[in-house]
Amino acid sequence: MGHTVSARHARLLLPALGASYFLFGTASLAVIGLLEAMASAWQVTPARIAELVAVHSLTFAVAAPLLQILFGHRPRRELISGGLLLLGLGALATAMAPDWSAGLAARVLMALGAAAIGPAASAQGAAVVEPTRQSGALATIFAGMTLAIVLGTPLAAWLGHVGSWRTVFVLLAISAPLLGIALWRAIGCGTAGPRIAGSGFLRVLERPAAAWALLMMLLLMAGQFCAYTLLVPLMTKRFGLAAGDMTALLMLFGLGGVIGNLLAGRFGSRLGPVRLIRLSVLGLTIAFSGLMLAPALPLPGVLLMMLWSVCGLLFAAPQQQRLIQLAPPALRSLALAANASAMYLGMSLGAGSGARLYGWAGVEALIPASLVLTLLGGLALQRSCQAQRADERLLRSGIGSGTGSGTGSVPKVWVQ
Template sequence: MDRSRPLSCPRRLLPTLGASYFLFGTSSLALIGLLDAMAAAWQVTPARIAELVAVHSLTFALAAPLLQMLCGHRPRRELICGGLMLLGLGALATVLAPDWSAGLAARVLMALGAAAIGPAASAEGAARVEPQRQARALATVFAGMTLAIVLGTPLAAWLGQTLSWRAIFVLLAVAAPLLGGLLWRSLGSASSGQRITREGFARTLERPATAWALLMMMLLMAGQFCGYTLLVPLMTRRFGLGEADMTGVLMLFGLGGVVGNLLAGRLGSRLGPVRLIGLSIAGLVLAFGGLALAPRLPALGLALMLLWSVTGLLFAAPQQQRLIQLAPASLRSLALAANASAMYLGMSLGAWTGARLCGLAGVEALMPASLLLTLLGALALQRSLQAQRDEDSAGCTRRLNAGAGTASAALGGATTPKVWVQ
């Protein structure tokens, strides 16, 4: 049983939980603005550095549900604060890494910390408010990831140009334990999740509506990260923007994400999670299709990129809300962990696909691939909704049959005449 209790000031706690999302989001995305600087320092190609984004995401995807099974019953502040300590150690290891291989080990350590933080922070945010406020609470917590895009990635690019790429990881190594100490005091020890078993994990995945929803998350994130990991070469080579413009471009992309996240919080209760996810997918299809076919005009490229950024994170909070509605109370933390895994598995798949496509066919191949992955995500959403309708219909039929059987038995016992056979 979830023993979490409301805080006296949840408005202050939710942004603090969002700050933990900001730190691990920045740790995973900072490399996007540091490709050239890190490649030069470790004497590898930028595509090789982009592979570290895929490694981080894949590690997160595998570790998030595993940590929930091993430690999900522990107080959530232990998971969140312990994850922040691991994140800080991984950032310090990145600063000291002499080459790509050592950087790879540091990325794995940071990903393990992030895997402990993400699901626990989302579950804690949802548990601290009433059900009707969960959409806004989840949007507030996930806003940390949006701010990692709007601030973390362009700030990393700027510091990489003006100071050193290692300066970003020094800041992360200092900030992570400080935030951990703050959250340790803010989160009560009574706030904990459920002990998760392999059977519980299987129950989460065996329900078709949930499984298709998780596949949708993976495909939509893959579609975005196929292009986002290589956004700098995409905008410079495809639309002719200069290298000096890239900090501003990354900032513009992040600002669009902030708008999208705010819209998700405001529209979530009005439209409902399904319509909001559909709106997000429609915007992504238009953006990727436009970026693939548009003439090489910088202003047009920026406008389409802004559409992408606004709609790209619009589905994240309603997706979590829908999974909470689909999962029984005892499995909600695991459902959110599986969702985080699907998100980061999609980031890994997208980053790896983008790096390979860019090396083989150039940046022109990125947006068609993103469009294809997004359309497959739309198909997965339709399959999830159909499975949910089938489950609801089957449940309704069983209840009607059970009610009819009970009524028939009652009537039969009361009114059936006895027939004597001579």
């Protein structure tokens, strides 16, 4: 079980856990900035390379809860450090891949490593601070993902432009095991989650408030990645930016994500997770609507893209905080794994849908699809909040507080 640590230890540990998010986030997103280079090397279309994002995300989505069920009771440093080692091996295999098929197998290996890292790192970060500091702790850890967007993806694009895309994955292959060794020493052997039965995943989904929240995560990520995976052709063909501007554009997008994550950490305790998530959905709706209607000029395109990037990561840390509040202590690690699974399943759905829409109808079809998925995500949030209020009313009236009959039944309402 988790325990709080000294403020100094937490100040050091949380950024290190965030660095693990940075590495697996860069590994998963780097191909977005390397589409043309990788497509040329493997003699396939850019849409074919975009499918690697979908495959990586789908593998993560399936593996994240499964690894928690199989190994979630093990010390978290084993999951995090072992995942970083696996990530490094997958990155090395990608750098050496001679063709698309070999690259696909390497992406699956990297995704398995990432699936071990993400939920364990979030659970570890939440466990070592007081409940009142969890919002800031989770935002600090998830900042690694925003830095993967603001630094990792554009740096990968730059390296692919001036040198070889394979260099990106060689650097990941070196960095991941080194960070794994450092975190093995920093975390210690006493931090582990509870043993979770295979039915635990169904218990996470059994509460309607949590199930709708996970669907919201899936839909919001699908909405973003439908367009983000093909951001380069979207911004060049729709808004007339030059191909040479893409590194700077990706950095701007990532900077917006950093701002959104910082706002989540700053105002998470004051506003509460639900209000922040609602603000995020509203901002995404405005951004995608604007991208549909704006004139085909660079300035409005970039400004609306920045609004998208700020709001696109504003909901990530509050979503994790909300699931921790919704789940009973014994299932919090699995709830976070289910959230990571929903996030990457949404990325897979969005990337795959975007690649196909781009092939069928061009860039003009991407933003309308993103808007529809975002609106559906907003509806899922509303249903989740309604279900949570219904549960709270039942608890206040004394109904649904049982723990089951001992015959395998699952209570309809979890008691916090």
